[in-house]
Amino acid sequence: MASRYDRAITVFSPDGHLFQVEYAQEAVKKGSTAVGIRGTNIVVLGVEKKSVAKLQDERTVRKICALDDHVCMAFAVLTIFIGLTADARVVINRARVECQSHKLTVEDPVTVEYITRFIATLKQKYTQSNGRRPFGISALIVGFDDDGIPRLYQTDPSGTYHAWKANAIGRSAKTVREFLEKNYTEDAIASDNEAIKLAIKALLEVVQSGGKNIELAIIRRNQPLKMFSAKEVELYVTEIEREKEEAEKKKSKKSV
Amino acid sequence: MAATFFGEVVKAPCRAGTEDEEEEEEGRRETPEDREVRQQLARKREVRLLRRQTKTSLEVSLLEKYPCSKFIIAIGNNAVAFLSSFVMNSGVWEEAGCAKLWNEWCRTADTTHLSSTEAFCGFYHLKSNPSVFGSCPRKNMQITILTCRHVTDYKTLESTGSLPSPFLKALKTQNFKDPACCPLLEQPNIVHDLPAAVLSYCQVWKIPAILYLCYTDVMKLDLITVEAFKPILSTRSLKGLVKNIPQSTEILKKLMTTNEIQSNIYT
Numbered sequence: 001m002a003s004r005y006d007r008a009i010t011v012f013s014p015d016g017h018l019f020q021v022e023y024a025q026e027a028v029k030k031g032s033t034a035v036g037i038r039g040t041n042i043v044v045l046g047v048e049k050k051s052v053a054k055l056q057d058e059r060t061v062r063k064i065c066a067l068d069d070h071v072c073m074a075f076a077v078l079t080i081f082i083g084l085t086a087d088a089r090v091v092i093n094r095a096r097v098e099c100q101s102h103k104l105t106v107e108d109p110v111t112v113e114y115i116t117r118f119i120a121t122l123k124q125k126y127t128q129s130n131g132r133r134p135f136g137i138s139a140l141i142v143g144f145d146d147d148g149i150p151r152l153y154q155t156d157p158s159g160t161y162h163a164w165k166a167n168a169i170g171r172s173a174k175t176v177r178e179f180l181e182k183n184y185t186e187d188a189i190a191s192d193n194e195a196i197k198l199a200i201k202a203l204l205e206v207v208q209s210g211g212k213n214i215e216l217a218i219i220r221r222n223q224p225l226k227m228f229s230a231k232e233v234e235l236y237v238t239e240i241e242r243e244k245e246e247a248e249k250k251k252s253k254k255s256v
Numbered sequence: 257m258a259a260t261f262f263g264e265v266v267k268a269p270c271r272a273g274t275e276d277e278e279e280e281e282e283g284r285r286e287t288p289e290d291r292e293v294r295q296q297l298a299r300k301r302e303v304r305l306l307r308r309q310t311k312t313s314l315e316v317s318l319l320e321k322y323p324c325s326k327f328i329i330a331i332g333n334n335a336v337a338f339l340s341s342f343v344m345n346s347g348v349w350e351e352a353g354c355a356k357l358w359n360e361w362c363r364t365a366d367t368t369h370l371s372s373t374e375a376f377c378g379f380y381h382l383k384s385n386p387s388v389f390g391s392c393p394r395k396n397m398q399i400t401i402l403t404c405r406h407v408t409d410y411k412t413l414e415s416t417g418s419l420p421s422p423f424l425k426a427l428k429t430q431n432f433k434d435p436a437c438c439p440l441l442e443q444p445n446i447v448h449d450l451p452a453a454v455l456s457y458c459q460v461w462k463i464p465a466i467l468y469l470c471y472t473d474v475m476k477l478d479l480i481t482v483e484a485f486k487p488i489l490s491t492r493s494l495k496g497l498v499k500n501i502p503q504s505t506e507i508l509k510k511l512m513t514t515n516e517i518q519s520n521i522y523t
Contacts (some may be wrong), residue, residue, distance in 0.1 A: 025417070026408065029473050030522045051513075063523055085523040171473075172480050174420065206480060209513055 010130050020134060021127055024083075024157035027136035031082035032063070033170040035180070035202045036140035038152040039195035043142035046199040046216045047080050048170075048207045064217045065092055066225060067115060067141070068099035076143060076225040077112055078217055082170040083137035083157070091135060095119055112143040112151040116161050124159025134158070138169040148221055166198075172206040179205050192220060200236050211237030326493060328400045331450050333477050334470065335402035338485040341508040342501070343494060398432070399458055399465035400493045402485060403451045407471045411445050422472035422484040429455065432464035437487040441469060466493070479512055 012018060032048040047063045067077040077099070081088035098118050102110045119139060127134045138156045145151060154169065155161040166184045168176035179202050189195045196218060203214050214237075216228040330339040407421040426436035427447060441447070447455065451467050458465035468488055472481040488494055489501075 026473075027522070032523065050519075082523060085520060088523055171478075175480060209509065 010128070018127065018158075021158045024134040024136045025138075028083040028138045028157065028169060029171055029173070031084075031170045033168060033172055033176055033203060033206050034063070034080045034082050034140055035166070035168045035176055035199050036080075036142055036152045036154070036164070037166045037180075037184070037189070037195050037199045037202075038142070038150050038164070039189040039192060041150070041221045042192040042195050042218055043078070043144070043150045043152060044195050044199040044216070044218050045078055045080055045140060045142055046203050046214055047082075048203060049213045049215045051209075051213070063215055064227065067092070067095050068103075068110060069225070076219055077110065077115060077141065078143060078219060078225055079139055079141045081137045081139045084135070087135045087137045088139075091119060091122065091137065091139075094122060108146075111145045112141060112153060113145075113163075116141050116153040116155060120155045120159050120161040122159075123155060123157060127157075127159060140167065140169060142219065144219060144221055150219075150221070166202075168202065175206055176202050192218075197236060197240055200233065201240055204237070204240070325396045326398055326400070328494070329402070329451075329454060331401065331403040334404045334472070334475075334481045335485065337477055337508060337511055338402065338482045341482070341511060342486075342489060342504040397463055398493055399454070399463060400488075401451050401454055401465065401467040402470075402488070403467070404470045404472055404475065404481060405448075406475055407473045409445075410471045412442075419471070422470050422474075422481045424484055424487060425469045425471065426466055427455065427469065428466040429459040429462075429464060431458075431462050432466050434466075434492050436466060436468075437491045438468070477512060479508065482508055 032050055034045070034047040036046075037044045045064055049061075049063070052058045052061055064078060064080050067079050069076050079092070079095070081091065095115055095118065099110050099115060102108070102114070116139075119141070123135050123137075126132050134157045136157060138154065141151075141153045141155070143151055152164050152167065153161050154164055154167050156169075166180045168180065180198075183198060183201070187194070188198045196216070199216065200211075200214060204210070207213050211234045212230055214233050216233055217225060218228070219225045328339065328343070330336045407419055410419065412419070424438040425441040425445075426438050427441045428436060446452070447467060447469065451469070455465055455467050457463075468485065470481060470484050472478070472484065474481055
């Protein structure tokens, strides 16, 4: 049945599916895994870095991008798009222009919810035009608003967006989300370091080669955004492994 | 077939029925040249079984030469990775032979100089425990087949987004009496290609066989998909063949890094 109603975006199937949108969600699963966590005073974005080809300039392969950078007030909106790289570039450009346009028009920086709604509306438009296909990307958008409250939003190719406490997108997102559901507790996000460790632990569930393939960025309240270098991520990974060993030793002592 | 403005694909009825029939009749008349070309093509496409290292062909059927009690087949890169890192890592496996074949899909035109890396199927037997390939051919033989399929092929009432992929399903022949380590494949799902052919053959010849099918959403080599095969290690078919699991995981990680394909299309 699917093959007769999935060639055009503007055709519903008899049982109400928009197959092109569902297929676009499959395209997202081909990208790397990304995780976003909203702590009490911090937001964390982590993504699996695929290994770069030898001759490729590594500096140009950044996945976490800033949509808006409020230098004077030290607010920022960070995002990561997972799915088709070219689609991500196009949407990021549009979102960045919208951020500046908003600032010039109303003299206020965008709220995280506003820019998420803009991106989601853009994606939805492409599910309703003839001759265009949906964007094959999902996004995690994080930042702090004027009121100092941390936010994390997720959008998907259909144009829906929701606020989350912690979420994952991309390859094996379900595994990571289940890990987060079990481990996102008040203790786990009590301190900034704990939130960062939770993000790294969640990624390590699915990242195949450990800390050197993780890209991480954080924003603390009233501080500019910080991108972690590979060494800093490694430090956290070593600490996590040490804690794991200690926990296992305690377990074996108890059982003995 | 024709496409309409709104994108549905509609079959256009052909009103030139009689014309088609005449064309078919003309095509059937074959010249000796055509026959020669066809025979050459058939010779090229023959499947050749070669003994290891000597590259001489195995005239005797492989199973009679190395009679075995457990035959494990892995189809697809994730299943092969599981077998090579978990099972073949423990004990010494010796290459018994390989199967080479050529058809129009291959990129090389030369059939005589295919190197061993281009073999389509390698046969290995356990050197230290020949009884795994035991002495009663076909009587006590048990076949295990491992393969992968994309989760979107799995037909179910739930949406594919809510399925706990990757997950394992089993399908066994009537003569296979042991319990499977995972739920059986439900209707209306079907098995395709080589695994289906092997299973049908086993059902017809009353050989106990079981197929483990892993539904995953990552078809390329992936750690999580390969680890989804782990429950099989506790079944009777593979018990005793696997000793060192942590070492196997290390080998698997190495396999992943060497085989990683860099693609810039998906971020």
